[in-house]
Amino acid sequence: MRCMDYLVGDVQGCCDALSRLLDKVGFSPSRDRVWLLGDLINRGPQSLATLRLLRGLGDAAVCLLGNHDLHLLAVAARGRTLDDVLEAPDRAALIEWLRKQRMAASARGWLLVHAGVVPQWDAAQTLELAAEVEALLADKEALAEFLQLMYGDEPLRWDAKLQGALRLRFVINVLTRTRFVAADGTLELTTKEGAEAAPRGYYPWFDVPFRRSAGTPIAFGHWSALGLLDRPDLLGLDTGCVWGRKLSAARIDGAGAREVIQVDCEKRREPRA
Numbered sequence: 362m363r364c365m366d367y368l369v370g371d372v373q374g375c376c377d378a379l380s381r382l383l384d385k386v387g388f389s390p391s392r393d394r395v396w397l398l399g400d401l402i403n404r405g406p407q408s409l410a411t412l413r414l415l416r417g418l419g420d421a422a423v424c425l426l427g428n429h430d431l432h433l434l435a436v437a438a439r440g441r442t443l444d445d446v447l448e449a450p451d452r453a454a455l456i457e458w459l460r461k462q463r464m465a466a467s468a469r470g471w472l473l474v475h476a477g478v479v480p481q482w483d484a485a486q487t488l489e490l491a492a493e494v495e496a497l498l499a500d501k502e503a504l505a506e507f508l509q510l511m512y513g514d515e516p517l518r519w520d521a522k523l524q525g526a527l528r529l530r531f532v533i534n535v536l537t538r539t540r541f542v543a544a545d546g547t548l549e550l551t552t553k554e555g556a557e558a559a560p561r562g563y564y565p566w567f568d569v570p571f572r573r574s575a576g577t578p579i580a581f582g583h584w585s586a587l588g589l590l591d592r593p594d595l596l597g598l599d600t601g602c603v604w605g606r607k608l609s610a611a612r613i614d615g616a617g618a619r620e621v622i623q624v625d626c627e628k629r630r631e632p633r634a
Contacts, residue, residue: 366393368396370609371585373401373602374406374407375407375608378624382610382624390418395422395610397415398473398474398475402430404429412459426462428537430462463495464498464537465487472574473580476538479519479566511533514534518546537583575594580597582597596621605629
């Protein structure tokens with residue numbers, strides 16, 4: 362059988378659902394590859410098991426880092442859904458593995474991000490900027506210093522002249538937190554509701570006029586309020602697993618064909634108000 366590529370939305374520590382989804386698609390780590398779109402952990406009950414499963418898949422699993430995964434790296438707060446990871450005997454190996462994961466990727470012509478992109482970036486620039494953050498993650502000393510500066514909303518608008526921590530923070534915020542963006546690329550990082558809740562002057566990032574990444578198919582997670590978003594050039598795959606809805610995968614090929622596969626999930630959190 363030929364190799365298959367699968368894109369999977371936010372797992373959020375729901376390892377049982379992930380295992381069932383991989384079984385349902387007939388995933389074979391010796392043949393296939395699975396691309397996780399970020400937020401591997403945190404809100405669900407099995408963060409440790411999820412990391413162990415994905416690390417155990419070796420090169421057959423490529424994981425993007427979402428905001429919850431970066432939270433674990435920062436060890437900014439030891440919430441109860443992360444205690445099992447932080448206290449695990451293999452914690453060091455798991456954290457080391459997590460640091461080597463991706464901020465954005467390309468698979469069979471698709472651009473893969475956790476949250477979104479600003480309209481000023483095309484696919485190539487998105488991958489180049491993601492690589493800057495990935496280089497930081499791989500440098501333990503530089504990362505330890507940056508993690509003290511990672512959190513914050515500023516700057517809210519892209520400028521190619523940005524340098525240092527401000528540049529890295531902006532790239533991270535775009536790739537892991539973006540939902541609504543203005544046409545000039547200004548981020549709005551507060552609103553978490555669905556696309557219809559766009560504040561005045563802002564758009565869902567994928568509906569901004571004159572987006573430079575238009576024409577490149579993009580798959581993303583992060584935005585569970587959207588549910589499954591399935592357009593010819595867009596796949597939104599965070600379908601609210603941890604909220605008791607679905608965990609979704611998309612089987613893709615290089616010719617533009619895809620098939621969405623889902624499994625039901627047990628509710629682990631109450632839906633957001």
